[in-house]
Amino acid sequence: MRIILLGPPGAGKGTQAVRLVERLGIPQLSTGDMLRAAVAAGTPVGLKAKAVMDRGDLVSDDIVVGIIADRIEEADAKKGFILDGFPRTVAQAEAFDSMLAEKGLKLDAVVEFKVDENALVERIVKRAKETEARGEQVRKDDNPEVFKTRLDAYRTQTAPLSAYYQGKGMLKTVDGMEPIDDVTVAVKEILGR
Numbered sequence: 001m002r003i004i005l006l007g008p009p010g011a012g013k014g015t016q017a018v019r020l021v022e023r024l025g026i027p028q029l030s031t032g033d034m035l036r037a038a039v040a041a042g043t044p045v046g047l048k049a050k051a052v053m054d055r056g057d058l059v060s061d062d063i064v065v066g067i068i069a070d071r072i073e074e075a076d077a078k079k080g081f082i083l084d085g086f087p088r089t090v091a092q093a094e095a096f097d098s099m100l101a102e103k104g105l106k107l108d109a110v111v112e113f114k115v116d117e118n119a120l121v122e123r124i125v126k127r128a129k130e131t132e133a134r135g136e137q138v139r140k141d142d143n144p145e146v147f148k149t150r151l152d153a154y155r156t157q158t159a160p161l162s163a164y165y166q167g168k169g170m171l172k173t174v175d176g177m178e179p180i181d182d183v184t185v186a187v188k189e190i191l192g193r
């Protein structure tokens with residue numbers, strides 16, 4: 001299965017993606033994780049992306065499209081994948097569509113997480129605290145100030161993807177404000193597995 005999880009930062013995409021990985025046995029492809037790894041490794045992509053990510057803006061379409069094009073070629077992604085945080089612009093979605101078409105592959109579903117934006121800042125603050133409590137490094141962009149920019153980027157550049165996928169008859173929505181287990185059930189119902 002090839003699935004896209006769509007929704008603002010803090011909507012629960014990552015949490016549900018991890019559960020889908022376990023259930024479906026296909027990898028989670030998080031462009032955010034890949035970019036953070038590139039930053040940590042100090043690769044040319046990481047060096048370009050760091051400042052943009054730290055301030056909460058979107059990394060250029062060329063960079064993320066290139067990352068995904070390479071990643072879906074890897075052996076573990078041949079059976080399918082769960083995209084978490086990609087695409088984030090209509091240009092990325094179009095590039096991804098062409099990529100799939102070239103390979104003769106099809107998308108199975110786009111699952112959008114509907115959330116109350118006012119609740120998201122609290123979630124992000126909670127996530128940062130939990131990360132800290134585990135003794136792990138807190139993401140630099142998981143703070144209320146940068147979060148505003150991330151949410152703005154979502155509203156202006158990513159939200160139009162709902163209409164984009166709706167137009168293709170691909171869009172399904174779940175209530176991301178429900179408890180985590182209930183969201184898991186809703187996603188399962190949508191995917192039929």
Ligand code: AMP
Pocket residue numbers: 009031032033035052053054056057058059060061064084085086087088089092141150
């Ligand atoms: P995330 O972990 O998905 O919240 O992503 C963290 C940051 O990585 C975002 O705020 C962006 O700066 C960058 N990023 C991740 N995915 C994308 C994408 N598909 N397009 C552009 N920037 C991205």
